[in-house]
Amino acid sequence: xxxxxxxxxxxxxxxxxxxxxxxxxxxxxxxxxxxxxxxxxxxxxxxxxxxxxxxxxxxxxxxxxxxxxxxxxxxxxxxxxxxxxxxxxxxxxxxxxxxxxxxxxxxxxxxxxxxxxxxxxxxxxxxxxxxxxxxxxxxxxxxxxxxxxxxxxxxxxxxxxxxxxxxxxxxxxxxxxxxxxxxxxxxxxxxxxxxxxxxxxxxxxxxxxxxxxxxxxxxxxxxxxxxxxxxxxxxxxxxxxxxxxxxxxxxxxxxxxxxxxxxxxxxxxxxxxxxxxxxxxxxxxxxxxxxxxxxxxxxxxxxxxxxxxxxxxxxxxxxxxxxxxxxxxxxxxxxxxxxxxxxxxxxxxxxxxxxxxxxxxxxxxxxxxxxxxxxxxxxxxxxxxxxxxxxxxxxxxxxxxxxxxxxxxxxxxxxxxxxxxxxxxxxxxxxxxxxxxxxxxxxxxxxxxxxxxxxxxxxxxxxxxxxxxxxxxxxxxxxxxxxxxxxxxxxxxxxxxxxxxxxxxxxxxxxxxxxxxxx
Numbered sequence: 314x315x316x317x318x319x320x321x322x323x324x325x326x327x328x329x330x331x332x333x334x335x336x337x338x339x340x341x342x343x344x345x346x347x348x349x350x351x352x353x354x355x356x357x358x359x360x361x362x363x364x365x366x367x368x369x370x371x372x373x374x375x376x377x378x379x380x381x382x383x384x385x386x387x388x389x390x391x392x393x394x395x396x397x398x399x400x401x402x403x404x405x406x407x408x409x410x411x412x413x414x415x416x417x418x419x420x421x422x423x424x425x426x427x428x429x430x431x432x433x434x435x436x437x438x439x440x441x442x443x444x445x446x447x448x449x450x451x452x453x454x455x456x457x458x459x460x461x462x463x464x465x466x467x468x469x470x471x472x473x474x475x476x477x478x479x480x481x482x483x484x485x486x487x488x489x490x491x492x493x494x495x496x497x498x499x500x501x502x503x504x505x506x507x508x509x510x511x512x513x514x515x516x517x518x519x520x521x522x523x524x525x526x527x528x529x530x531x532x533x534x535x536x537x538x539x540x541x542x543x544x545x546x547x548x549x550x551x552x553x554x555x556x557x558x559x560x561x562x563x564x565x566x567x568x569x570x571x572x573x574x575x576x577x578x579x580x581x582x583x584x585x586x587x588x589x590x591x592x593x594x595x596x597x598x599x600x601x602x603x604x605x606x607x608x609x610x611x612x613x614x615x616x617x618x619x620x621x622x623x624x625x626x627x628x629x630x631x632x633x634x635x636x637x638x639x640x641x642x643x644x645x646x647x648x649x650x651x652x653x654x655x656x657x658x659x660x661x662x663x664x665x666x667x668x669x670x671x672x673x674x675x676x677x678x679x680x681x682x683x684x685x686x687x688x689x690x691x692x693x694x695x696x697x698x699x700x701x702x703x704x705x706x707x708x709x710x711x712x713x714x715x716x717x718x719x720x721x722x723x724x725x726x727x728x729x730x731x732x733x734x735x736x737x738x739x740x741x742x743x744x745x746x747x748x749x750x751x752x753x754x755x756x757x758x759x760x761x762x763x764x765x766x767x768x769x770x771x772x773x774x775x776x777x778x779x780x781x782x783x784x785x786x787x788x789x790x791x792x793x794x795x796x797x798x799x800x801x802x803x804x805x806x807x808x809x810x811x812x813x814x815x816x817x818x819x820x821x822x823x824x825x826x827x828x829x830x831x832x
Contacts, residue, residue: 317544319552320511320628321545323725324451327511330539338536342407343735345533346374349509350381350411350482352531355453355691357382357481360527363442365392369468371448371461371487372399377408378483378509379447380415387420396419396438397473398448400791404752421743428463439471443479447500449487451513456498457488465499468473472502478688482506485513486524493723494660502526509533511543512588514725517745521704545725545755548748554831558596558784569598570647570783574776575668577604579629581654582611584680584772587817588653589619591776594824595795605629632660634779636667644671648782652682653772662688670695675782675791679703679775687711693735701778703740703771725755737790740778742771746796750789758793760800764807771819774799801827 322330325669334340356521359362368383370376379395386393388689393745395415397404401424404412416422421587438444448464449457458463465488472480480503488500494515506525508516514767515521522528531823546552561568572592577585582604589602602612602619605626612621622642631639643649649672655661665685675698678686686692690712693700706724710717713731720727722739728749733741739749744763748756779797781791805826806819 320540320543320549321514321517321547321755322511322543323514327513328451330510330535330543333539334535336644340534343410345535346377346407346411347381348380348533349531349661352509352533353378353387353483353507354385354389354532356505356529357443357445358386358391359498360505360511361443361479361481361615363391365441366443366445367438367441368393368395368445369438369448369464370397372397372403372448373407373452374406374408375406375450375483377406377411379630380408380411382410382447382483383416383444384418387415387418394423394437396434396439398424398425398461400424400426411794414723425478426461428432431464431467433466433472435471437474438467441653443481444468444472445481445483446487446503447483448501449548450484450802451797453488453490453497458498461487461784461815462499465501467633469502480526482525484508485516485521485538489521489524491515492725494518495722496520497661500524507531508665510535510829511540512544512547515616517547518724519744522745539657544652544753548756548758548793548797551832553794556790556794557828558781558786560596566598569596570785571599571601571641571645572648572779572783573646574600574602574650574653574779575604575624575631576602576650576653577608577612578654578656578681579608581656582608582615584630584654584769586612586615586619587769587772587821588650588776588779591773591821591824592650592779592783593618594796594821595777595780597647601642601646601781603639605625605631627660629796630656631664632659634662636671639664639668640671643668643674646674647785648674648779649676650775651676651678651778652680652685653775655681655685657681659683661685666695669693669700673697675699675701676786677701677703677778677782678777679771681710683712690735693737700737701740701782701788701792703742703774703778704713705742705771709741725749729753729755733824738792740774740792740796742774746800748789748792748796754789756789756793758796758800760797761803762807762812764812764815765800765803765820767816770803770820773820773824798824800828801830811830
């Protein structure tokens with residue numbers, strides 16, 4: 314069932330799915346645990362082809378999944394040993410049932426209850442092809458301390474010492490926050506993770522996305538109705554292809570919309586030009602670039618297909634005197650982009666405030682436009698049309714008044730809270746970009762690479778979003794499709810030239826190939 318692979322939920326939402334499957338749909342918890350363990354076993358054997366596996370199990374349901382895996386490995390003729398990091402009498406419920414089944418099959422099970430025992434079992438635990446991490450599941454709320462912290466450190470130590478030893482995590486690496494992807498004191502470094510039912514949000518944010526290794530999501534036969542209740546999604550190639558606006562045979566440039574880019578200041582003319590040209594590359598029929606009049610000759614020289622309009626400026630910066638003409642130019646446009654290379658200052662802030670309040674078309678706000686908004690985020694409430702804002706973590710920190718570290722430690726909730734509170738579509742840029750809708754839904758993007766961490770990359774994204782909005786896409790869909798295409802262009806650039814040498818104009822050059830890949 315490939316359709317489950319785009320479903321994303323928090324730990325609480327996925328646990329609620331399990332509860333409803335058991336209580337409302339009368340699916341036994343044992344059946345769900347069996348399905349989970351069996352699916353994990355199949356991936357483990359297919360990917361690693363092990364001769365010897367050691368299962369490290371905790372006392373909860375994560376350990377129960379480990380017991381199921383051990384039983385199937387035993388049946389398959391794989392040498393398997395299970396190490397329980399709890400007393401047998403502490404294991405209850407479905408996990409206890411599966412431990413009993415493993416023992417009745419004469420499975421090798423050892424209790425490891427303290428540091429001395431851990432040291433005694435050091436060689437036996439390390440002597441295998443694969444360690445299965447079934448220690449801690451999605452329910453941890455506090456930092457891992459004491460003995461379990463020692464166990465996690467031990468697993469990381471022996472896997473580092475023995476490069477041939479692989480670590481296979483069940484549902485998520487032990488010690489990882491399932492919602493945020495943050496390390497809860499100590500976290501297992503896995504080579505591969507199989508997660509059950511739906512992707513957990515923490516597996517899509519760093520450092521969790523790195524610590525989980527190769528990630529698989531498997532169906533455990535939860536009712537589809539429960540999956541459909543999950544609010545968050547992965548942006549998949551299939552969805553992106555379906556969202557791409559068609560170009561009819563009778564299309565003309567007016568059909569594809571007319572975008573307006575308001576951007577530029579001394580030293581930042583390139584940002585304005587790249588945003589405008591990206592709008593055309595993303596399918597807008599016409600794009601007009603409105604910028605400081607003192608820089609007009611530069612814009613005219615740098616652009617061919619883009620039309621240009623001068624705005625009154627003072628020392629290269631836009632202010633009150635430019636508002637009237639900017640709003641005149643925005644009238645009748647399909648979409649507007651505001652902010653790339655605009656500069657900073659009190660008059661810029663007043664200019665941005667007036668444009669937000671006066672434009673009737675969907676608008677993308679980025680870069681210095683966001684820096685102006687950060688002076689008074691309440692100005693967003695005056696917008697007459699949908700807004701898409703595209704902050705990176707530093708800009709998000711300025712918008713919310715917290716530091717960038719706090720943003721990165723809880724990206725999803727930071728993005729959703731701001732999007733809901735200010736009724737905007739928010740694109741929180743970075744690895745695994747998040748698109749948060751004002752209705753509380755989020756979408757995660759997997760395209761892109763570190764080579765895109767270069768000046769101007771965000772300006773290209775702004776233009777892509779402008780072009781897609783010109784086609785009439787809903788703001789959330791335009792944002793999701795835009796970040797997918799932006800990242801895909803980056804991946805094509807990295808494939809062609811490597812990540813180190815990439816520059817933003819490479820994204821612009823390869824954007825047509827990204828579109829073609831979806832057709």
